[in-house]
Amino acid sequence: MPANDSEPDPTYHVQVIDRVFQILDLLAQNKSELGATELAQRLELHKSTVHRLLVTLEKHRFLQKNPENAKYRLGWRLFELGTLAVSRVDLHSMARPHLEALVKQTGETAHLGVVAGGELISIASVETDRSLRLPGTVGRRSPLYCSSQGKSILAFSTEAAAAAMIRGIQFKGYTRNTITTAARLMVELERVRKCGYAVDNEEFEDELRCIGAPVFNHEGQVIAAMSIAGPAYRLGNREIPRLAAAVVLTSKELSAAMGYSNQLREAARSKPRRRPVS
Known part of the structure; x- marks a missing residue:
């Protein structure tokens, strides 16, 4: 039987995009801001990887960085x-x-x-x-x-x-x-x-x-x-x-x-x- 085109194939994904959504979901679930270290620990990822994703998300206004504590929250985009x-x-x-x-x-x-x-x-x-x-x-x-x-x-x-x-x-x-x-x-x-x-x-x-x-x-x-x-x-x-x-x-x-x-x-x-x- 041919596959249903209306349903996404769970075996096909882009890892970096998965990680972006993990970060956004985690920030959405938390009332307080989170820093790169805490996000890396919770997601079990290297801090350098998380930092690069955070900088990119901030650049495109999906995240806002608090300059006082270097932590992040969801952005206006x-x-x-x-x-x-x-x-x-x-x-x-x-x-x-x-x-x-x-x-x-x-x-x-x-x-x-x-x-x-x-x-x-x-x-x-x-x-x-x-x-x-x-x-x-x-x-x-x-x-x-x-x-x-x-x-x-x-x-x-x-x-x-x-x-x-x-x-x-x-x-x-x-x-x-x-x-x-x-x-x-x-x-x-x-x-x-x-x-x-x-x-x-x-x-x-x-x-x-x-x-x-x-x-x-x-x-x-x-x-x-x-x-x-x-x-x-x-x-x-x-x-x-x-x-x-x-x-x-x-x-x-x-x-x-x-x-x-x-x-x-x-x-x-x-x-x-x-x-x-x-």
Whole structure:
């Protein structure tokens, strides 16, 4: 009988890749950081071999090295890849009907985005049929600090995650309304947390406004953001509350489909939050 191509052959493997996954798994299982010596002992490998693997993993951001004790922890590249993997499978397929509903409610193009490589990347969109509209370009990248989706994700991420992302920002003024300092961004993120949505008020492109809200998973973690985008004159100050309500409601519905519950929201709200250090 021919072999089943859907199942991996256990006899075929690359030893160095096996060792890489052993290191990642061991660090994932431990709450504390681990050094090269301890990793080598637990994995029964030569320290020089482990050291070479650690340096390579750090280079590609799969691991982070603590300069104070030379020990390692999992890096942000794993978070980015994990976020993309989830978004392109369950999240992507689940989001489509919600995006379509949002377009019908608001009359504007709807987008879904996630963080990757320190930027906001669009992974799904549904265009409005209006003649004047923002094209729904999947793969479009924009800065976190001047996009409604990016600000939504920053505002509702954990303190540690938000601080790490903010430290990586190199502020640049794209328009007269662009936020260009960490201090101003912190004030804006506090406002976003209070009202539940973020507005890109012509901060990345002139004459373009966006309204975004966070999407959460079953663990209460923000994994994406949903938004609408359109010309500034259609997303005027009088229209923003009505449109924002539709975006927030739809993002909550998608979050519920991902397993998010009100209990998780209340638990998160009960925890004191400090401002991330810029």
